[in-house]
Amino acid sequence: MSKVLLALTSAALLALSGCADMGAKPADKAAAAKPAISAEAQAALTAAQADVKAAKAKNALWTTAEDALKAAEAAAATGDSATVLKQAKHASDHVHKGMAQLNYPMLKVGD
Numbered sequence: 001m002s003k004v005l006l007a008l009t010s011a012a013l014l015a016l017s018g019c020a021d022m023g024a025k026p027a028d029k030a031a032a033a034k035p036a037i038s039a040e041a042q043a044a045l046t047a048a049q050a051d052v053k054a055a056k057a058k059n060a061l062w063t064t065a066e067d068a069l070k071a072a073e074a075a076a077a078t079g080d081s082a083t084v085l086k087q088a089k090h091a092s093d094h095v096h097k098g099m100a101q102l103n104y105p106m107l108k109v110g111d
Contacts, residue, residue: 035079044088045072051095060102065094 037045052069055061072087 035077037076037079037084038081041076041081041084041088044085044092045076048072048088048091048095051092055095055098058099058102060095060098062094062098065091065098068094 048069052061052065055065068087068091072084072091075081075083075087
């Protein structure tokens, strides 16, 4: 009895897994294409990504810079050039401030 139940369960799972792709529609070329951003926004995004990578290598990355880069990348995925520019510049600015902070003198507490 348990062998029959196992066989029926396996057959049902195979049938259901085969039907999972039946409702999938082929992707349109327009839907598959990513929205384009301006050349200026793309340059700012590339610069911000390089800045964040450099800051991360020196352990000087501020979380605000990382968050701004993520927001810029998300805006690039939707094709919002204005937001990409704003967030990429924000990320680069905070990276430069974080890198400058490395040159600050160490604070000495106590004797």
